[in-house]
Amino acid sequence: MSKTIFITGAGSGLAKGTAFGLAEQGHKVIAPVETAPQVTALKEEAQAKGLDLDIFKMDIKNPQDLAQMLEYDFDIFVANAAINEGGALAEVPMANFRELFEVNVFSTLETAQIAARKFVDKGKGKIIFMSSMAGIMSTPYVGPYTATKHAIEAIATTMQKELESHGVQVATINPGAFATGFNDRSAEAKWKWFDEEIHFTRKEDMEEADRALESHYDPAEMIAKMVEVIPLDHHKFRTAFPEETEKQMKEEEAKRWRMEI
Structure with a gap:
């Protein structure tokens, strides 16, 4: 049965491919993107593929943009829009850290609240949070992004309990390390502020982490x-993929119970 699916941040990466894939299967896809140039590019690509997607600019940090969600009726909401930045948590500039939380946590929750209200009024619906293997695992120098995805895991598990009695489903999708360019941009971002002259974090340690x-x-x-x-x-509440990533996530959780300092 065909569904109406709203997926944020559909201008690039996994969400873009998923928006096209869902449309190819006959689902009605609402695919907002962050910037106006992305609107043009995505519309042209969809047209070339013969697909009909509802594409418009919706920066989830922008209240006017966000209000557009109220105009749509949908069955499934995928909270995907996010940004990524790495760096040592002991030295990351707080402005950078706050910006990650502003997009990945606060604005993401705001979109989910709008979807939740719509679904509670209807008595049914599903919210899927795009989390990550980083929602469970912790990797050196990926801490800023990891912290936001740990927060998303807490939000998703809590909302699942709170909304179940209203007929609303909540779940997460936790991808492993896929070659979308998202992780590469994260690795690059920290070099804009990192300075060997003033920071104690070893450059070679971060470079080694980047190679991983x-x-x-x-x-x-x-x-x-x-x-x-x-x-x-x-x-399942949590879809971790591929299987190797699911195994890594489970091992990491178990390891923390045994870990000593």
């Missing part, structure tokens, strides 16, 4: 998994 992020999976596999899971009426 280079072994990426094919995004097409994750997109196929998202296209499969998002429209379903029933599935």
